[in-house]
Amino acid sequence: MSDDNVEDVEAFRQRAREWIRANLRRADGPGQTLRGKDEQQDLAEVAREREVQRMLFDAGFAGICVPKDYAGQGLTPAHQRAFNDELVGYEYPARLQVPPMTPCMAVLLEFGTEEQKQRHVPAILKGEEIWMQLLSEPSGGSDVAGALTSAVREGDEWLLNGSKIWTSGAWWADWGLVLARTNWDVPKHRGLSVFILPLNAPGVTVHRIEMLNGNREFCQEFLSDVRVPDSDRIGDVDDGWTVGVRWLFHERMQHNSPYVTRPTGATREGEKGSILKVVRDAGRIDDPVARELAGEALEIGLVTEALNHRVARGIMTGTMSDQAAAVGRLLMCVSLSRQSTIAFEIAGAAGGAWADDDGEAAERGTDFLMRQTPSIGGGTTEMARNVIAERVLGMPREQALDRNVPFREVPRGSARQ
Ligand SMILES: Cc1cc2nc3c(=O)[nH]c(=O)nc-3n(C[C@H](O)[C@H](O)[C@H](O)COP(=O)(O)OP(=O)(O)OC[C@H]3O[C@@H](n4cnc5c(N)ncnc54)[C@H](O)[C@@H]3O)c2cc1C
Structure with missing residues (x-):
């Protein structure tokens, strides 16, 4: 412990490493994907993630940056980052992070009454409530x-x-x-x-x-x-709207939020597993075109991660405005989309019609068709560009005909109330 009773980050990292290795399962494949699963499989995965969240809680690793008053650990973003570094290669409660921890729990912590926070935040950290x-x-x-x-x-x-x-x-x-x-x-x-x-x-x-x-x-x-x-x-x-503005901020922070437990670099190669495995499984390890594409995918992943880390730190230390979260979000969306395209190009025919032994090259066509998903969820990239233009760069605001009009009088076609 240091003078102010906050555990030293390196000591915490060591403790986290030992606990993770002793208690969590190795992640054996790609992370959470959007591919179709049957309902029972989904429910079993949710149940396991609640269990893992509870294990984190019982071991003192849930809510690392949440105040102790609400059953968190009262530590710093540096501690959360150390934990996330150690989590690489292990299972984690993915569905219980975004949106449950952020933006939902983050909004509760910021705007909830004392009673609301006492009732819900510990339950969220224990995996008992998914928001x-x-x-x-x-x-x-x-x-x-x-x-x-x-x-x-x-x-x-x-x-x-x-x-x-x-x-x-x-x-x-x-x-x-x-x-x-x-x-x-x-x-x-x-x-x-x-x-x-x-x-x-x-x-x-x-x-x-x-x-x-x-x-x-x-x-x-x-x-x-x-x-x-x-x-x-x-x-x-x-x-x-006062709550809503912060809600959207916490949503844009997504996996860079200090409330999120997630292996560092999970977005480095997209959510769909290693690009190098795609190259290998497509039998193109010696193909210079595939190697160049894989290099590009890895490079944009590294740049995105570094930029996101920098923006998150800038916001946390007050050297960047909250609105800068849109910059990280925009680059992440563009990168994920490009990475899906690259994986599809490398996979070749197996990306569109695959056999059981096509490994990581299989199904890349479906992922390619879904590649715009990250650019829509959590607010579209167009809206992120608007935020950057207006709130970060200070450019003139978009014209809005409904800005000073009572909402009842705004024309809305058949939905008008
Ligand atoms: C993976 C995923 C997860 C999601 N999860 C949730 C969730 O948990 N909860 C939830 O409430 N929603 C969720 N959404 C919905 C998501 O927030 C919306 O789809 C998104 O905000 C866009 O809204 P919309 O689809 O209605 O498009 P619209 O708002 O109708 O926009 C249509 C198009 O017009 C563009 N556009 C609209 N206004 C402007 C403008 N002013 N300037 C420039 N372009 C503009 C948009 O960028 C878009 O391309 C999720 C979506 C996805 C894909």
């Missing part, structure tokens, strides 16, 4: 402040009605953060509030959506007269 974010709506996800889901006050409760969509993992999650409209007579940013929603509450219907690759993780939720107590409101009434 998802209910932001996007069928009318659009980029214009987050344009939410049409309504919350109407009835005494000590709120009545929620509307629909949210593209919620990752809602069908196996426990709780959601919901952005809803509580005032239609003020401009859009000034009439929103944020609520905590148990996803099994009466009136919540969760439908699963099948994607092109067969994955059914995405959900659409219908909220019909869902009752939420006022004690489950986060932030002030009609001031949900």
Whole structure:
């Protein structure tokens, strides 16, 4: 321990290394993928991840940067990074990181009441509660402040009605953060509030959506007269945008957030396993074209990781504005997309029609078709470019015809209320 009673990072790293090696399974293949799985397989994986999260908690490695008051370790981002370095090559509770730890838990820590934090943060760290974010709506996800889901006050409760969509993992999650409209007579940013929603509450219907690759993780939720107590409101009434701005920041931080436990470099070669294995399994290890492409994939992975680390540190130390998170996010999305394209090019025919022994070269065509996914989830790259232009570079703001208009009067076609 150092003078101020914070464990030395190197001592912590050593302790983490020993515990990880003694307790966690080796990760035997690519990380979490979007490929189709059956429901039982998904549920078994979620159950194992809850178990691993609980093991982390019991060993004193969950919530490394979460204050001790909420059952965290009260340590620093440097400790979290050391833990993540040691985690390379081992299993980890992937589904319990983004969005449960960030943005959801991060928002709770920043805006929750003492009671809300005591109730939920330790449960999240133990893997007992998995949280998802209910932001996007069928009318659009980029214009987050344009939410049409309504919350109407009835005494000590709120009545929620509307629909949210593209919620990752809602069908196996426990709780959601919901952005809803509580005032239609003020401009859009000034009439929103944020609520905590148990996803099994009466009136919540969760439908699963099948994607092109067969994955059914995405959900659409219908909220019909869902009752939420006022004690489950986060932030002030009609001031949900103050919460929303930070919510989006924590979302853009994604895996660079100090609340996320994830092997360092997990995005270095994309989520789909080693590019070198693709080269080998495609039988192209001596092919100069494949080698050059693999070099490019590794290079952009390293640059992205270094930039993200730098931006995260800049934000944490106050030398960069929070908005700079959009820079890291943009580069990561562009890189992941390019890496999928490269893997597909290297895989050749096996990427489109594969046999059992094609190994890592198999299914790369499906990944190629899904390559834009990271550029949409967590806000699109176009929106990240807008943030960089307006908030980082200080360029003029995009024209918005609805900025100073009461939301009720904004033309919205058939969805108008
Ligand atoms: C993998 C993944 C996970 C997701 N998880 C969640 C989740 O857990 N919870 C959740 O709520 N949502 C989630 N989403 C939804 C995601 O946040 C939205 O898809 C995204 O914000 C875009 O919204 P949209 O699809 O409605 O497109 P739209 O908002 O309709 O946009 C359509 C197109 O127009 C562009 N565009 C829109 N406005 C502008 C502008 N002002 N300037 C320039 N271009 C613009 C967009 O970039 C996009 O290309 C997820 C999506 C993906 C792919």
